[in-house]
Amino acid sequence: MRVSVPATIANFGPGFDVFGLCLEKPRDFIRVKLSDEIEVKVEGYKVPEEPDKNVASVSALSLLRQAGVESGFKMKIKKGIRPKSGLGSSGASALGGALAVARLLDIDDKEIILRAALEGEKVASGSPHGDNIVPALFGGFVVLKSLFPLEVFKIDAKLKLVVILPEVEVSTKRAREVLPKHVPLSDAVRNLALASSLVLALENGDIEEVGKLLDDYLAMPYRKPLIPWFDKIRKAALENGAYGVSISGSGPAVFALGENLDEIGRAIVGAFEEERINAEYFISKVGGGAE
Numbered sequence: 001m002r003v004s005v006p007a008t009i010a011n012f013g014p015g016f017d018v019f020g021l022c023l024e025k026p027r028d029f030i031r032v033k034l035s036d037e038i039e040v041k042v043e044g045y046k047v048p049e050e051p052d053k054n055v056a057s058v059s060a061l062s063l064l065r066q067a068g069v070e071s072g073f074k075m076k077i078k079k080g081i082r083p084k085s086g087l088g089s090s091g092a093s094a095l096g097g098a099l100a101v102a103r104l105l106d107i108d109d110k111e112i113i114l115r116a117a118l119e120g121e122k123v124a125s126g127s128p129h130g131d132n133i134v135p136a137l138f139g140g141f142v143v144l145k146s147l148f149p150l151e152v153f154k155i156d157a158k159l160k161l162v163v164i165l166p167e168v169e170v171s172t173k174r175a176r177e178v179l180p181k182h183v184p185l186s187d188a189v190r191n192l193a194l195a196s197s198l199v200l201a202l203e204n205g206d207i208e209e210v211g212k213l214l215d216d217y218l219a220m221p222y223r224k225p226l227i228p229w230f231d232k233i234r235k236a237a238l239e240n241g242a243y244g245v246s247i248s249g250s251g252p253a254v255f256a257l258g259e260n261l262d263e264i265g266r267a268i269v270g271a272f273e274e275e276r277i278n279a280e281y282f283i284s285k286v287g288g289g290a291e
């Protein structure tokens with residue numbers, strides 16, 4: 001069984017752990033067949049091949065356990081999403097492992113698949129956050145109202161965005177460790193205003209307004225030390241026509257909305273190079289989810 005799972009942008013500005021946007025590319029490709037033993041082979045970006053360390057095999061095993069199936073599997077992962085990129089690399093693999101086994105067993109219950117995928121995500125980031133896995137499964141832009149029971153609101157957003165991938169790493173685990181247990185009420189209110197306005201603007205197809213709402217007071221202020229270059233990058237993007245810029249997931253990838261996405265991408269890459277950080281950009285439409 002072969003599945004293809006896209007990269008995703010979690011948080012998407014003010015929606016910490018709740019908003020997620022599915023991209024068309026890059027993707028992880030995972031092939032699984034049932035077998036007596038357990039074997040994981042990886043090509044592309046390097047990730048562990050030990051079955052208890054690779055998030056795709058962890059989620060595949062979790063799905064088998066949930067289904068009460070005593071079996072091993074042979075798994076091949078063609079890793080197209082760079083790990084620690086902020087593009088949901090671990091989330092894509094975690095979903096892919098669970099989805100491939102679910103399809104082999106003719107299981108299409110999304111909660112079972114998500115429960116297994118979160119087991120994999122937990123291995124990578126230390127906590128089972130769903131805002132990479134869920135948009136990768138559903139496609140589009142999702143608001144994750146609740147994981148269990150699974151309640152998702154989806155907008156089939158029609159937009160293109162530019163994603164910039166700098167050659168630095170940010171571990172999600174570390175990026176979550178620096179977060180406070182509580183935030184000031186005023187910041188929570190400001191985020192509520194941004195997040196609810198962003199959903200309405202997206203629903204209305206007002207992409208310029210969506211861009212202006214790409215801010216965050218829940219995680220970004222505490223993660224700035226991990227991404228010291230962000231303010232400079234954001235300034236360069238806005239000076240070159242971006243409607244708005246934000247961090248993808250816990251970073252380091254950033255994304256921007258605007259008219260001339262190539263021009264914005266080049267400007268951001270240039271700003272990274274001034275910080276002596278190599279970077280590349282690509283343009284993607286909103287994706288339709290795992291296939």
Ligand SMILES: Nc1ncnc2c1ncn2[C@@H]1O[C@H](COP(=O)(O)OP(=O)(O)OP(=O)(O)O)[C@@H](O)[C@H]1O
Nearest residue numbers: 054055083084085086087088089090093124172249
């Ligand atoms: N199949 C896999 N794909 C990606 N990462 C994996 C996989 N298996 C294990 N890992 C490990 O998970 C960690 C990546 O987790 P992390 O969440 O930091 O990266 P990410 O998922 O790319 O980032 P983000 O969640 O911000 O998009 C790395 O240590 C990586 O080795």
Ligand SMILES: N[C@@H](CCO)C(=O)O
Nearest residue numbers: 010017129172249250
């Ligand atoms: N919501 C998660 C996304 C990680 O990709 C975080 O910001 O920690």
